[in-house]
Amino acid sequence: MPSHPLAEVFGFPHDNHSERAERYRNQALCPYNNKVPSCTKNSVINPLGVCSVFEAEQPVITCPTRFREDWRILEDAANFFFPPGTRYTAVPETRLDDADGQSAGNVDFVLVALGPQGEIADFGALEVQSVYISGNVSGPFNQYMETRPNHVFTWGGSVRPDYLSSSRKRLVPQLIYKGGILREWNKKTAVAIQRPFYESLPPLPVAAREDADIAWLIYELVLDDRMNLYHLTQDEIVYTNSEAVLAHITTAKAGDMRGFLSRIQQKLEREEQRIPPLTLTPFDGLGGKKINNEPIATTQ
Numbered sequence: 001m002p003s004h005p006l007a008e009v010f011g012f013p014h015d016n017h018s019e020r021a022e023r024y025r026n027q028a029l030c031p032y033n034n035k036v037p038s039c040t041k042n043s044v045i046n047p048l049g050v051c052s053v054f055e056a057e058q059p060v061i062t063c064p065t066r067f068r069e070d071w072r073i074l075e076d077a078a079n080f081f082f083p084p085g086t087r088y089t090a091v092p093e094t095r096l097d098d099a100d101g102q103s104a105g106n107v108d109f110v111l112v113a114l115g116p117q118g119e120i121a122d123f124g125a126l127e128v129q130s131v132y133i134s135g136n137v138s139g140p141f142n143q144y145m146e147t148r149p150n151h152v153f154t155w156g157g158s159v160r161p162d163y164l165s166s167s168r169k170r171l172v173p174q175l176i177y178k179g180g181i182l183r184e185w186n187k188k189t190a191v192a193i194q195r196p197f198y199e200s201l202p203p204l205p206v207a208a209r210e211d212a213d214i215a216w217l218i219y220e221l222v223l224d225d226r227m228n229l230y231h232l233t234q235d236e237i238v239y240t241n242s243e244a245v246l247a248h249i250t251t252a253k254a255g256d257m258r259g260f261l262s263r264i265q266q267k268l269e270r271e272e273q274r275i276p277p278l279t280l281t282p283f284d285g286l287g288g289k290k291i292n293n294e295p296i297a298t299t300q
Contacts, residue, residue: 004140004155007059007221008051008066008230010039016228017149025049025145033068035092041065050141052221052230053133053159059221059230060161061194062137064108064130069232073126073217076234077190078111080215081124087114090126096178104177124188127174131197132166135159163200167249175214175246183213183242190215195235202253205244212239 006014011031012021024031028047030039039047041063051066052059067073078088091110098104113122140155147153171191182189191214198218209215216238221230 002054002057004144004153005053005135005137005159006050006140006144007054009141009144010049011051013223013228013230014144018228022149025148030065031069032065033071034065048138048141050137053137053161055161055196058196060196061130061221062133062161064128066130067128067192067219067232072232072234073128073190073192073219074109074111076217076237077109077124077126077192077215080190080209080212080217080237081111081188082113082122086122088112089114096181098177098181104181105174107178124190125178125182126190126192127178128192129166129171129197131161131163131194132169133159134162134165161196163197166197167201172249175242175249179214179242179246188213188215189242190217192217192219194218195220198238202249204238204240204249207239207241207244209239211241213242214240214245216240 002014004014008014010021010024010029012018012024023029028039028049029037030049032051034040038044039049041050042048051063052061054060061067074090078086082088088111091112092108093106094110095106096104107125108128109126111124111126112120115121135158137159139157140153140159143153143155175189179189193216195218198216204216217234218236218238219232220235222233223230
């Protein structure tokens with residue numbers, strides 16, 4: 001069991017202290033095709049170079065740039081969007097507007113199929129979903145950077161992937177707003193996601209590939225023991241229909257109503273929880289109106 005939450009730091013496993021790994025850390029470089037050579041996570045000046053954190057002993061990706069290794073995600077998305085042999089390119093961070101000209105957000109990558117003269121023949125949208133972190137990861141990161149490479153440190157704080165916030169605050173809104181526009185245009189979406197995040201979602205209704213408009217590109221980080229490097233590896237592709245997915249993923253399963261009523265009862269028994277404190281109704285039941293339990297005159 002790791003003594004701290006850091007799985008990868010500036011692209012390398014925490015216990016990889018090779019010359020190349022230390023060069024990337026000293027220069028704050030990103031090996032995964034960031035928009036600039038350096039890591040820019042959280043800050044350009046002092047980046048938080050944590051690519052993934054441990055959940056138990058498995059690395060979980062917390063930086064979306066980590067999915068860009070070897071650009072495998074583009075190839076897998078293009079295989080879903082376009083016929084075999086299609087020439088294509090990818091355009092990052094493209095704004096998507098609704099009918100009123102209001103932004104529905106940026107599409108992470110628009111994959112564009114190119115015609116004979118380089119014109120746009122077709123396109124699809126690729127969204128990349130990493131995981132938010134619960135807890136402060138900057139503490140162990142700063143300690144690691146100060147004590148490496150010879151000192152093995154431990155960290156007692158709680159740092160873990162927050163799958164629920166990641167799906168509710170980011171994934172679901174994207175599928176609703178951006179996905180709704182793309183569906184009207186009859187365009188497909190691919191979602192690059194790691195296996196633990198996908199498994200945290202409710203079981204999704206599966207569709208045949210030819211009927212699907214969303215492909216879930218599911219990856220894992222697989223350790224190469226010889227190189228002491230994790231590699232992004234495709235684990236599975238799941239094909240779904242967007243309407244069925246949204247109906248399923250946005251519908252909360254009802255819990256036991258008795259627990260809800262019990263909490264209400266507890267609040268009622270604490271008089272300070274009542275609003276207003278001394279009355280629950282503006283009427284006395286006899287037709288006379290009350291304010292703060294005092295009757296007031298009414299006109300017949």
